Amino acid sequence: MTIMAPAPLDQEDDEMLVPHSEFNEAPQPMEVAPAEAAVTVENQQVEDPSTSRFTWTIENFSRLNVKKHYSDIFVVGGFKWRVLIFPKGNNVDHLSMYLDVADSASLPYGWSRYAQFSLAVINQVHHKFSIRKETQHQFNARESDWGFTSFMPLSELYDPTRGYLVNDTCVVEAEVAVRRVVDYWSYDSKKETGYVGLKNQGATCYMNSLLQTLYHIPYFRKAVYHMPTTENDMPSGSIPLALQSLFYKLQYSENSVATKELTKSFGWDTYDSFMQHDVQELNRVLCEKLEDKMKGTVVEGTIQQLFEGHHMNYINCINVDYKSNRKESFYDLQLDVKGCRDVYASFDKYVEVEQLEGDNKYHAEQYGLQDAKKGVLFIDFPPVLQLQLKRFEYDFMRDTMVKINDHYEFPLQLDLDRENGKYLSPDADKSVRNLYTLHSVLVHSGGVHGGHYYAFIRPTLSDQWYKFDDERVTKEDLKRALEEQYGGEEELPQTNPGFNNTPFKFTKYSNAYMLVYIRESDKEKVICNVDEKDIAEHLRIRLKREQEEKEHKKKEKAEAHLYTIIKVARNEDLTQQIGKDIYFDLVDHDKVRSFRIQKQLPFNIFKEEVAKEFGVPVQCQRFWLWAKRQNHTYRPNRPLSPQEECQSVGQLREVSNKAHNAELKLFLEVELGPNLAPIPPPDKTKEDILIFFKFYDPEKEELRFVGRLFVKALGKPTEILTKLNDMAGFPPNEEIELYEEIKFEPTVMCEHIDTKLTFRSSQLEDGDIICYQKSLENDGKYRYPDVPSFLEYVHNRQVVHFRLLEKPKEDDFCLELSKLYTYDDVVEKVAQRLGLDDPSKIRLTSHNCYSQQPKPQPIKYRGVEHLSDMLVHYNQTSDILYYEILDIPLPELQRLKTLKVAFHHATKDEVVIHTIRLPKNSTVGDVINDLKTKVELSRPDAEIRLLEVFYHKIYKIFIPSEKIENINDQYWTLRAEEIPEEEKNLGPQDRLIHVYHFTKDAGPNQAQVQNFGEPFFLPIREGETLAEVKVRIQRKLQVPDEEFSKWKFAFLSLGRPEYLQDTDIVSGRFQRRDVYGAWEQYLGLEHSDTAPKRSYTVNQNRHTFEKPVRIYN
Secondary structure: OOOOOOOOOOOOHHHHHOOOOOOOOOOOOOOOOOOOOOOOOOOOOOOOEEEEEEEEEEHHHHHOOOOEEEHHHHHHHHOOEEEEEEOOOOOEEEEEEEEEEEEEEHHOOOEEEEEEEEEEEEEOOOOHHEEEEEEEEEOOOOOOOOEEEEEHHHHHOOOOOOOEEEOOOOEEEEEEEEOOOOOOOOOOHHHOOOOOOOOOOOOOOOHHHHHHHHHHHHHHHHHHHHHOOOOOHHHHOHHHHHHHOOOOOHHHHHOOOOOHHHHHHHHOOOOOOOOOHHHHHHHHHHHHHHHHHHOOOOOOOHHHHHHHHEEEEEEEEEEOEEEEEEEEEEOOOOEEEOOEEEEEHEEEEHOEEEEEEEOOOEEEEEOOOEEEEEEEEEEEEEEEEEEEEOOEEEOOOOEEEEEEOOOEEOOOOOEEOOOHHOEEOOOOOOOOOEEEEOOOOOOEEOOOOOOEEEEEEEEEEOOEEEEEEEEEEEEEHHHHHHHHHHHOOOEEOOOHHHHOOOOOOOEEEEEEEEEEEEEEHHHHHHHHOHHOOOOOOHHHHHHHHHHHHHHHHHHHHHEEEEEEEEEEOOHHHHHHHHHHHEOOOOHHHHHHHEEEEEEEEEEEHHHHHHHHHHHOOOOEEEEEEEEEEEOOOOEEEEEEEHHHHOHHHHHHHHHHHOOOOEEEEEEOOEEEEHHHHHHEEEEEOOEEEEEEEEEEEOOEEEEEEEEEEEEOOOHHHHHHHHHHHHHOOOOOOOOEEEEEEEOOOOOOEEOOOOOOOOOOOOOOOOOOEEEEEEOOOOOOOOOOOOHHHHHHHHHHEEEEEEEEOOOOOOOOOEEEEEEEEEHHHHHHHHHHHHHHOOHHHHEEEEEEEEOOOEEEOOOOOOOOOOOHHHHEOOEEOOOOOEEOOOOOOOHHHHHHEEEEEEEEEEOOOOOOEEEEEEEEEOEEHHHHHHHOOOOOOOOOOOOOEEEEEEEOOEEEEOOOOOOOOOOOOOOEEEEEEEEHHHHHHOOOOOOOEEHHHHHHHEOOEEEEEEEEEEEEEEEEOOEEHHHHHHHHHHHHHHHHHHHHHHEEEEEEEEEEEOOOOOOOHHHHOOOOOOOHHHHHHHEEEEOOOOOOOOOOOOOOOOOOEEEEEEOOO
8 A cells, every 4th residue: 555654553464555764754765875877777668567586585684783774686677676674673663674776866867667566574484474565666766665664573573483583594585576667746547547546544545445446336426425414514424425525526526535534434543544454344334334324315225226135045855845945135245266266166156055964964843853955046136246255264274364365267247147047046036137247356465464455447337447546547458457366376487498497486466355246237227427416516515615725725835935924922812822722931823813914015014904903003013023042932022123114024024034934923012001992002122121921829720821011121020019919910018929931841940039139130031921929828738839830730741541451442541640750650640540559560551652552562660760751652752551450569570470381181182271470580390380289180290391382383392490581472382281101211212203283275386284283292113113103193192993094194394295104114204303493394194174173262462453344423
């Protein structure tokens, strides 16, 4: 998904494709060493993609001590490329990886090149677990690199047992296909195709492809336009209006359209927009919402009329006269891809008859258990048929979702009446001709953990196809829309044809996952005409007004250099803001009246406009320039001179503002006479100082602006005390304390003023602020008895939203705290709020501002000094903390190591997970001793061992003296079991071998070995045949003869099976002992995985969860 947001997500599921910008405001070009000038063929038409694979072997990977690391240069399509990685992550806890134009610094102005590419980190133990991600990009001088900031978690990459780092070597692969260049910046989708695209909000390409498909079903679009909405509705709060607005803009806009209003109407926050959801789920949820909103309107029933079909589930008994039929509706059909060559094969499988017999007989009401036939037949198909291809499915053996990239064909015309209506039920209306034509192909490019979505659509069902890829719409041919989306494999051209080497095949990761067909007989109705008369007048007016405002803003932007923005602050603004919006300084300039004035206008003429706006005669106006002081405060500095007032607005702005932004900030001083009418300002000499006054009430904890005064530099505060009391509403002789507000960043500085010294002695000048309050006799009764303590409190106060770690999206409670609170202060306040006696049982976790999730690691006990440290994430500050209530104090827990150990009982088929907590300096022997007190042993003197199991293989037997501090149970299972007697007394020639269960998964290239079930050890004797070993295995596993006779036995080395005969000597295969990687040589038991899943789950990462699609409104 081509997005420009700079903030990466640190989670695997939703990596963002970005230039490596390191959080700059906009995509930045790479810093590249100038390369020697190369002969390039930039911007040349390259019709057939030049494709190549580059492998980069990085040795001593964990010792790379650089932030960025570049590969050697390789050439594809006549262009120079290289891979760039951030071994420790680009400011995220993931490996960051990008494809980079190697010679970008030396290329001619305006260069660009377009490439589709995939980047991969190869799993050197199991190739099938390699992580590969695919995307495409138009490279140019502004974006000379592109890729994945969050490619894979560093914790997985650096974990030696996972297979990505072997002997401290990492293998990276890049597959690059250079395609025909289209000038990205000047390309105009509307001009080239007549259609516009949709902007990507972060990870919303999946939604964009669906919305384009629905929009290009004109009957659907017309129904959306006819949904009743009112001019008072807001698009962000109304799904119908937001969709109407979006469709209108797609139809009439010249440029790509934003979807933010629509996602807001769904009730989504920014985080939802960065989550890649399931398209089928979004389609269903959106259609259900619209169906609900259409009820009781003129378009009620549209969704059903377009998309609803019906099928009949039947069960027919064979030996008795009993039938059971159930009619069900569908809006889309899920078709199997695996094992099916095309759509017809999937439909054949859909209506396949299942025989219910043997143990699986059907219970017919009065007839009891009966042999029966079970199946599905279609009663009717809808005018618009949506087919969801099951490209993603759950792999039970791997306990994970996988993507099916198999070759799968779909026809341009689909005949569902074929073979005499084999898919239709006897009740189907045979007069309806179920011949369909293909309307759109939705494509997913990438793997199961993310990727990119786009759609091929032919809006009018003509021969011309269009590709809708977020903001870009391009014309495409039939081959690109159909055949290239079948999936499967593609051959790379041979690099050395004369060497007779076999052509290299690679899997195509881009393939269709959803098809939309329109019935031929309904074509005229569905592909109908939709024009402005279908759009409600209020909507037309609103959207035209929006367009005009947009044009106006565009014009303003274009003419900005001719104008100056003048922001005028007055006493009224200070009164309104101080103590409410702001406490420090005098005013928020963004909230005062602003004027847009032509630069050449004389300032005196501008004063006339001010007179009209504020009712202050020109002769009663005196304007002050603001200045930023060295201590970062912003105060009125000096009045404009009569000469300056004769200058133009543009000249004045340059005098006042060296930063060259287009703003001139002024303070308007207006003096009022006895009747409160404006009077001309008094003459100001160098001895006159303009002071601003704030009054503080410690009882109410309130600060407010009370006015300003001119004082004499050599005068003393005692001379104005009566006036100050009057301004505060006090008796003339009330005793008051005065303080100067000096600065507030990074810390508050507010000092007591000696009223007996002159203003000059106290270093007071124009624009200074004096805060005052009553003198207090008993200041112990107030939380903040004086101005400095109150300002300190205001500066550091922070409202924190606390959430239970188990419910990370829901606010539980809020507390007002101080940023200066220590760790102890914070947990104490949380404990008080929760009614908990022991604050040390609270554990806190910080918030990740980019992923909007808890950080993976909790805050250690007293691990940070202040609340402010808990809330910061890189250069952002959040106001969210997560909490847990522990069963033991956190300091005690941190001294302990917590391990989850799965104990396998020797005789019972059960596994119990035990949580073991021991001091960090404990050994595996201590874990075993602790475990013995908790588990049921088969006999009192049984010995226990601890194993490391990962993906159904045993990787390690822990020695009892090993320290537990470095054992990680986050990624693999720790298994404890009794040591069988037969293993205890091995002879010198005996071997202890690994025995694993496996099945073969027919992959596109070759059958792949998939391990499953519980691995185990088996001692084998010198000269023992397979027939003898099989007897012991059957006895150990207690497998019935009938089932065991179907099992095959093989010696496997690095995943390749070599099948054994009963007469083979098993020990002859296992020559080496104590070799690193022994788990890759094992005796394999090949059979189907029929065992029920154990009722426990392996401990997963703390915060890995995938959100379902929800539309909240």
